[in-house]
Every structure is written in C-alpha cells, then in structure tokens.
Amino acid sequence: MQRLSRNGAYIPPAASVAAGSELISVRNLTVGFGQQTVLKNLDLDVYSGEILGVVGGSGTGKSVLMRTILGLNRKSSGQVVIYGHDIDKANRKQIEMIDRSWGVLFQNGALFSSLTVKQNIQVPMREHTRLSERLMDDLARLKIEMVGLQSDAADKFPAELSGGMVKRASLARALALDPQIVFLDEPTSGLDPIGAGQFDELIVKLRDTLGLTVFMVTHDLDSLVTVCDRIAVLARGKVLTEGPLHDILRFDDPWLNAYFHGARGRAALEHETR
Amino acid sequence: MSLNAEPTSWSTQPPSLRKADVGGAVTAFPSGDWTLAHASVLEKLVSAEVRALADGTRKASAAAFAIDFSAIGQLDTVGALLLNRLVLASQQPLKMMQGEDKHRVLMQAVNANDLKPNVQAKPKSGPLDFFVSLGRMGKTFVHELAQVLSILGGASAALVRWLTFVRRFRWAAYLTHLERTGLNAAPIVALMSFLIGGILAQQGTFYFRRFGADLYVVDLAGMLTLRELGVLLTAIMVAGRSGSALTAELGSMKMREEIDALRVLGIDPVEVLILPRLLALITALPILTLIADLAALFGAALDAAIYGGIPGEVFLSRLHEAIDLQEFFVGFTKAPFMALIIGLIASLEGLNVLGSTESLGEHTTQAVVKSIFFVIVVDGFFAVFFASIGI
Numbered sequence: 001m002q003r004l005s006r007n008g009a010y011i012p013p014a015a016s017v018a019a020g021s022e023l024i025s026v027r028n029l030t031v032g033f034g035q036q037t038v039l040k041n042l043d044l045d046v047y048s049g050e051i052l053g054v055v056g057g058s059g060t061g062k063s064v065l066m067r068t069i070l071g072l073n074r075k076s077s078g079q080v081v082i083y084g085h086d087i088d089k090a091n092r093k094q095i096e097m098i099d100r101s102w103g104v105l106f107q108n109g110a111l112f113s114s115l116t117v118k119q120n121i122q123v124p125m126r127e128h129t130r131l132s133e134r135l136m137d138d139l140a141r142l143k144i145e146m147v148g149l150q151s152d153a154a155d156k157f158p159a160e161l162s163g164g165m166v167k168r169a170s171l172a173r174a175l176a177l178d179p180q181i182v183f184l185d186e187p188t189s190g191l192d193p194i195g196a197g198q199f200d201e202l203i204v205k206l207r208d209t210l211g212l213t214v215f216m217v218t219h220d221l222d223s224l225v226t227v228c229d230r231i232a233v234l235a236r237g238k239v240l241t242e243g244p245l246h247d248i249l250r251f252d253d254p255w256l257n258a259y260f261h262g263a264r265g266r267a268a269l270e271h272e273t274r
Numbered sequence: 275m276s277l278n279a280e281p282t283s284w285s286t287q288p289p290s291l292r293k294a295d296v297g298g299a300v301t302a303f304p305s306g307d308w309t310l311a312h313a314s315v316l317e318k319l320v321s322a323e324v325r326a327l328a329d330g331t332r333k334a335s336a337a338a339f340a341i342d343f344s345a346i347g348q349l350d351t352v353g354a355l356l357l358n359r360l361v362l363a364s365q366q367p368l369k370m371m372q373g374e375d376k377h378r379v380l381m382q383a384v385n386a387n388d389l390k391p392n393v394q395a396k397p398k399s400g401p402l403d404f405f406v407s408l409g410r411m412g413k414t415f416v417h418e419l420a421q422v423l424s425i426l427g428g429a430s431a432a433l434v435r436w437l438t439f440v441r442r443f444r445w446a447a448y449l450t451h452l453e454r455t456g457l458n459a460a461p462i463v464a465l466m467s468f469l470i471g472g473i474l475a476q477q478g479t480f481y482f483r484r485f486g487a488d489l490y491v492v493d494l495a496g497m498l499t500l501r502e503l504g505v506l507l508t509a510i511m512v513a514g515r516s517g518s519a520l521t522a523e524l525g526s527m528k529m530r531e532e533i534d535a536l537r538v539l540g541i542d543p544v545e546v547l548i549l550p551r552l553l554a555l556i557t558a559l560p561i562l563t564l565i566a567d568l569a570a571l572f573g574a575a576l577d578a579a580i581y582g583g584i585p586g587e588v589f590l591s592r593l594h595e596a597i598d599l600q601e602f603f604v605g606f607t608k609a610p611f612m613a614l615i616i617g618l619i620a621s622l623e624g625l626n627v628l629g630s631t632e633s634l635g636e637h638t639t640q641a642v643v644k645s646i647f648f649v650i651v652v653d654g655f656f657a658v659f660f661a662s663i664g665i
Contacts, residue, residue, distance in 0.1 A: 114632030131313050135352070142355055145387040159629025178310055178350035209383040210351070211376055 022081075023048045023181055023213055024069060029078035031061070031068050038064045040237035041078070046181070051207055051214040053224045056234030057255055062217045063107075065234065066183055069215075070104060071095075083180075100128050103174025107185040109166040111158040117144065117169045118154040124176045143172040146209075148202055164195040168202075175206070181213040188220045196220060200227045221260075221268035287347045288312065291319045293326075299338035300327070301371070302360055305345035308353025320356040327363040339364035341381070343373020354384035361385060421625070422618050428544035429552055435545075447550035455516040455551075456558030460565055462515075463508050467566035470507060471499055471573030479582040488582050492592040495574035497601060504567040505559075505605040506653055509612040512559055513645040517620040520551055521641035524624025525634045533625070552617040559613035563606055604665060608656050612649045619645040 024046040031039040038061040046052055054062050067073045069080055071087060080087050082098050090098065111120050121140040125131055131139070144154055147168040158166060167187060174182050187203070188196035200223050207214055218224060224231055225245060232242040233256060241251045249260060249269075259265055289306035302323070308316060327339070341357060343349075358381070361368050368385045370378050435441040478491035524547060527533050536543045571593070578584040584592075623641035627634050 113630035129310060129313065131352075132317060135313060135317055135355075138355055139352060142351060142384060142387055146351075146383065157630060175351075178352065205383075209380050211380075 021048055022046065023083060024215075025081045026065075026069065027079040027081070029065075029068065029080065030076045031064055031073060032076050037076075037237060039068070042234075042238050044232055044239050044242070046213060046215055047230075048180075048213050049207075049211065050229045051203065051216060051227055053228030053231045054215070054217045054234060055219070055224060055231060055259070056240075060234040061237060062234055063185055066185060066215065066217055070102070070183060096128075100124075100177055101180045103171075103176070103179035103182045105167065105170050105174050105182065105184045105187055107189065109158065109170040111166060111170055111173065113158050116155050116157055117149070117161070117172070120158070120169065121173045121176050123173070128177060139176070140172075143175050144169075146175070146206065147172045148198070163190050164192075164199070167191065167199065171202075175210070178210065179212070181215060184214060184216040184218075186218055186220075187216060188218065188223050193222070196222065197226075203227055221265055225268050289316055289319070289347075289353075291323060293323065296340070296342075299340050299369075300364070301340045301342050302357070303342050303345055304353075304357060305347070307347040307349075308357065309348050309350045310352045313352050313356075316353060316356050320359050324359055324363040327360060338369070339366040340369040340371055342371045343377050343381075344371070346373060346377060349377045349380055351380070351384060354381050357381065358384050418622060418626075421622050425544060425548060425618055425621050425625075428542065429549045432542065432545035432549045433553075441545070444546060444550050447546070448553055451551050451554035452558055454519075455512065455554050456561055459512060459515055459558070459562060463511055463562045463566050464569040466507060466511060467499070467504060467569040468573035470503060471495060471570030472577040474498060474503070474570075475574035475577035476581050479578060483582070488584065489588070489592055491578055491582055492574075492584070492589055493596040495578075496571065496593050496597040499570040499574070499605075500567055500597060500601045501604045502653070502657075504570055505563045505608050505612065506649070508562045508566045509559060509609070509616065509649045510646050512555070512562065512613070513616045513620075513649060514642055516555060516558075517616045517645045518638050518642050520617065520620040521624040521627075521638045522634065524548075524621060525627030525637055528625060528627045529629060529634065548617075548621045551621070552614065555613040555617045556610045559616075560606060560609040563609040567602065567605065600665060604656075604660055608653065611652060611656075615648050615652060616645040619648060 022045045024044075026042060026044045029039055029042040029044075030037065042065065044065070054065065056062050064073060068075050069082075083101070085094050085098065087095070087098070111117070112123065115123070118137070118140045121143055122136050125136050125139065141151060141154060144151060149165060149168050149172070153161065153165060153169065158169070161169060167190075171182075171184075171187075184203070188199050191199060203214060203216070204227055206212055216223070216228065218228075228245070230242060230244055231248050233240040233248060233251075233253075235253070235255060240253060240256070241248060248256065260269065287306040289304065289308050289312050292303040292305070294301055294303065306312075339361065341360070358368075368381070370381060432441070436443045475491055475495045478494040479488065482488055482490045482494075524533070527547070533543045533547075536546065575586055575589045578589055579586060620641045623637040623644070627637045
C-alpha cells in the first residue's frame with residue numbers, strides 16, 4: 001500500500017485509487033487505559049465516498065476508536081493506515097498532509113471561544129495555507145452558507161450561538177480546507193428532532209457536493225437509518241458486525257435487538273420503510 | 275464517479291484558464307487542478323479574467339458566458355468559488371458545459387450560495403469617541419460598584435443566616451479555603467518578608483552610619499514593617515495568589531453554567547462559593563500579616579547583626595523602646611479590610627466572566643490588578659485616618 005518514492009515525496013494518487021477503495025484501514029487495534037482495555041484487536045475499513053455510522057452502547061469505545069484514528073489517543077498495538085500510509089511510520093510531512101486532509105466535528109463543537117465563527121473557520125486556512133484575505137473571507141462565507149447558517153453568524157462568538165448553530169459552525173470549520181474525510185462525533189446529539197433531521201440532510205448533501213467520506217459516531221437511530229451507507233457495531237472492544245442496515249438488522253445480538261427493536265428503534269425503522 | 279482517495283492538495287497538475295468564443299458565448303475552459311493547493315495562482319488567473327470580463331460587459335452589454343469543464347482535473351470549493359467570481363463578473367446566470375457530474379454539482383452549490391457581495395459595516399470613528407469611551411468606563415465603574423455592594427450584601431445576609439442558626443455553616447469549605455489561602459501561603463510570605471526585612475535593615479544601616487546613628491536602623495525597620503510593609507506586601511502576595519485563583523474558579527464555573535445550576539437548585543452561590551472564601555481570606559490575611567511581621571523583624575535583626583554589628587540583644591532592647599503594641603495594631607487592623615477588598619474584587623471579576631477563555635484570562639488579570647491597586651488606595655486612606663487621630 002505504500003505509495004512513497006525513495007525520498008519520501010508523494011506519488012500522485014493517479015487512477016490507482018478507484019471509487020469505494022479504502023481510505024482508512026484499522027488492523028488489530030488494541031487501546032487501553034491503565035488496567036482497562038477498551039478496544040481489542042479491532043479491524044475496520046473506511047471506504048471513500050461512504051457515510052459510515054459507528055454505533056454501540058455507552059462505553060464500547062466509539063469515541064476512543066475515532067480519537068485513536070485521529071492520533072489523539074495512544075494505541076497499545078495494531079496498525080492504522082490512512083491513504084496507504086501507516087501512521088506509525090509516516091514522517092512529519094506526511095502526518096501534516098494527513099492532518100490537513102481531514103476535518104473533525106467534536107461532540108461539543110470545540111469552537112475556539114475567543115474567536116468569531118469566521119475566524120474559527122479561518123484558523124486552519126491561516127495555519128496551513130497562504131490565501132489572500134479576500135479569498136479567505138469569501139471561503140469562510142461560502143462555508144458558513146453551505147452548512148446552512150445565516151451570513152450574520154459570521155461575526156458572532158461561539159457563546160452567542162445556539163446548540164445547533166455551534167454544530168453547524170463547527171462543521172464549517174471542519175470543512176475549511178476541503179477535507180477528504182470528516183469525522184463526526186455524535187453530530188445530532190443535543191439537537192431537537194427537526195434540527196437533527198436537517199443536520200442529517202446537510203451531511204448527505206455535503207457528501208454529494210463535496211465528494212466527502214464521512215465517519216460518524218452516533219447514537220441517533222434516525223441518522224443511522226436515513227443517512228448511513230454502512231454501519232459498524234462496536235461491542236466488547238471489537239466490531240461485532242458491519243454492513244448496510246438490512247444486514248445489521250438480521251444479525252442476532254441481544255444488544256442490537258434491544259437497540260433496533262425497542263420502541264424508539266421500531267419507530268425509526270417504520271418511518272423509513274413507509 | 276471517480277473519487278480521488280488522496281487529498282486534493284497532493285495533486286501536481288498546475289491549473290490554467292483559457293477563454294474562447296464558442297457560438298457567440300464567451301466560454302471559459304479551466305484545466306488542471308482547481309484546488310486549494312494552487313489557490314494563489316488561481317486567484318491571479320481569475321482576477322485578470324474578471325477585469326477583462328468587466329470591461330467586456332461594459333462595452334457590449336450581456337454577452338453570454340459559459341464554463342466548459344471538459345479539461346478540468348480536480349475541483350474543490352476554492353476553485354469553484356474562484357470560477358464563480360467569473361460568473362459574477364459576467365453578470366449572467368451560471369451555464370456549464372461538459373465535464374463530470376461531481377464538478378457540476380459542486381459548482382452549482384457554490385453558485386447558489388455565493389451570490390451576495392461581501393459587505394462589512396465598519397464602525398464609524400468620530401471626534402467624540404474619547405468621551406464615549408470615557409462615559410462607558412464611568413458607567414462600568416458605577417455598575418461594578420453596585421455589583422460589589424450586592425455581593426457584600428449577599429455575603430452579609432448569608433453570614434447573618436449562619437449566626438442566627440437558620441443555616442448550617444459550611445465548615446468544610448471554609449477550612450479548605452483557609453488552608454489554601456493561609457497555611458499554603460505561609461512559607462512564601464515568610465520568605466518574602468524575611469528578605470524585605472533584611473534589605474530594609476541593610477539600606478538603613480548604611481544610611482544611618484553616616485550620622486553615627488547606627489542603632490536607629492531598628493526604629494526604621496520596626497516601624498516600617500509593622501505599620502506598612504508587612505501587611506501591604508502580604509496583601510499583594512495574597513491578591514496575586516488567592517485572588518486570581520478565586521476569579522479563575524468562579525469564572526470557569528460561570529462558563530460551564532455551574533453557577534446557574536446552583537441557582538436553580540435553590541442554592542445561593544454567594545453563600546456556598548463566595549462567603550467561605552471571603553471568610554477564609556479575612557481570617558488568613560491577619561495571620562499571614564503576623565507571620566510576615568515576625569519574619570521581617572527576624573530578617574532585619576539578622577542583617578543588622580551582620581552588616582551593622584548590632585548584636586541580637588541590643589536589637590531587641592532597642593526594638594522594645596522604639597516600638598509599642600500600637601504600631602503592630604496599626605498594621606494588623608488593616609489586614610481584614612484588605613482581605614475583604616481582595617475577596618470582593620476577585621468574586622466580582624469571577625462572576626463577570628463571559629463565555630470565552632479569553633474573557634476568563636482578562637478578568638483574572640483584572641482581578642489581580644484591581645485588588646492590588648485598591649489595597650494600596652485603602653492603605654493610603656488608613657494612613658490619613660491614623661495620622662488624623664494621632665496614632
């Protein structure tokens with residue numbers, strides 16, 4: 001999978017990477033904190049252009065998996081390969097390129113509280129690129145509108161935004177550098193059902209217009225049913241099962257049964273099949 | 275749909291832009307990669323064409339305009355945004371030809387969003403700005419004074435509730451804060467005062483020796499430390515140490531809505547958060563002052579013995595003649611008032627913290643600066659007061 005020339009420079013992607021090929025592959029991943037092992041020998045692939053939903057009960061390590069792929073947690077063992085580069089063996093320049101190529105929406109937005117929305121979106125632009133002020137302003141405005149915020153939100157501070165607006169602003173920041181893949185940590189948590197539905201639509205729309213790949217950790221049944229192309233279920237430190245929704249529904253597991261066939265699960269599924 | 279699995283910024287095809295007349299319509303042929311990585315090149319390409327287009331529309335109005343995507347490599351929002359500038363300059367609706375679906379979808383989306391011109395209202399500046407900001411400062415001052423009084427009132431009311439057994443006193447909180455502001459500060463306060471006493475005695479020794487009045491260094495050191503320096507420096511140390519901590523604690527609780535949570539749970543934040551801290555400060559500062567006085571006198575005695583050749587017994591007996599208990603009490607009485615000022619200002623700043631981390635930092639700084647300033651101001655008032663009653 002290594003597409004490196006001898007001096008460590010990048011060989012352009014070329015046509016070797018077709019649609020639906022692996023962007024990220026995780027092999028034998030084990031992560032623990034102290035005595036506790038959260039993920040054990042986990043395997044997972046993320047394919048380009050898909051919306052992958054990662055579900056699981058509380059404490060099954062969904063966020064830990066995401067943070068480990070992002071390099072925010074240390075792993076005990078295993079391999080994380082991103083665009084064909086093993087992140088343990090990648091050099092500094094490759095790591096920087098990888099960092100630039102993804103956007104992350106943290107659960108609580110994690111907007112910088114002392115900057116306005118526009119400045120928040122421009123942080124990655126200023127850090128990683130040399131764009132003219134005018135272009136950065138235009139881009140920030142474009143991203144703000146693409147995520148469905150009013151343009152007057154640009155000069156507001158995070159403390160002045162509602163929960164849903166914080167999520168959207170944070171998504172706009174994640175999209176600042178036209179990422180290849182976005183990681184969403186419970187994007188619809190804390191939103192009302194209407195807001196959550198709109199957010200789901202937004203994610204699909206952005207995937208279609210920007211050609212994004214989406215890695216989404218979620219609890220929201222409606223999001224799973226309406227948005228995700230593929231679902232990975234985490235349990236006992238592993239991927240219990242993965243696949244499209246109808247495959248997951250056929251899988252027999254007490255937790256999954258309770259999850260999908262509880263009152264809320266049934267409602268979401270019925271709504272979808274109607 | 276061929277998705278590029280590597281980030282677009284890794285691509286190497288340089289972009290270019292060609293314009294041609296196709297069937298009476300001005301058609302732009304972008305080629306290469308129109309992506310973030312080439313942003314500065316692209317912006318130059320586009321702004322040149324925008325000028326040309328603007329000239330063209332001025333001369334022959336409303337020439338048809340189209341973009342042909344057949345030669346483009348990759349396109350991201352930066353590229354689409356810049357292409358859209360051409361569309362805007364042509365004053366024509368977006369018309370696209372050929373190329374891949376995904377590029378047209380993106381271009382359509384950018385065009386749909388990016389129509390409004392970027393207008394930003396700049397705040398007007400006028401000759402009266404200075405007075406406006408002066409007025410604002412005055413208003414803030416009055417407002418903050420009212421807030422300080424309200425905190426003081428709330429704390430007093432809570433104290434009364436405790437004294438009349440309506441409410442239990444929070445001993446655990448009080449003792450914790452007493453340990454943090456008093457006991458934990460004692461070593462640094464003692465060390466600082468010891469050094470100050472020594473420095474004072476050394477300067478005094480050299481000065482008084484010129485007059486052959488070496489022994490007066492004891493008067494100088496004793497009077498200055500007991501009346502002024504002991505309490506003042508201790509208060510400044512406590513303002514920097516505990517005042518800032520108080521503001522930061524209250525401020526971060528405010529940011530996370532913990533203070534609001536207390537309120538809706540029917541718990542008075544002034545009673546549970548501020549009163550124990552205020553009382554701890556008021557108890558700790560006099561004790562620290564006493565420690566500071568003793569350490570400073572010890573430092574002065576040691577220094578006088580080394581530099582001035584004044585033996586310890588002589589220092590003590592001279593001190594006994596020069597100073598009476600009154601000097602000690604002049605300094606000591608000021609301590610609780612200074613503690614109150616530090617506590618009130620720090621609480622006020624803590625409660626005024628807004629949502630951002632920047633605001634937290636700003637208010638913590640303000641708390642320290644203001645409390646040190648007001649400690650010195652109050653010290654001045656006390657000096658005037660004691661002088662006028664002849665102490």
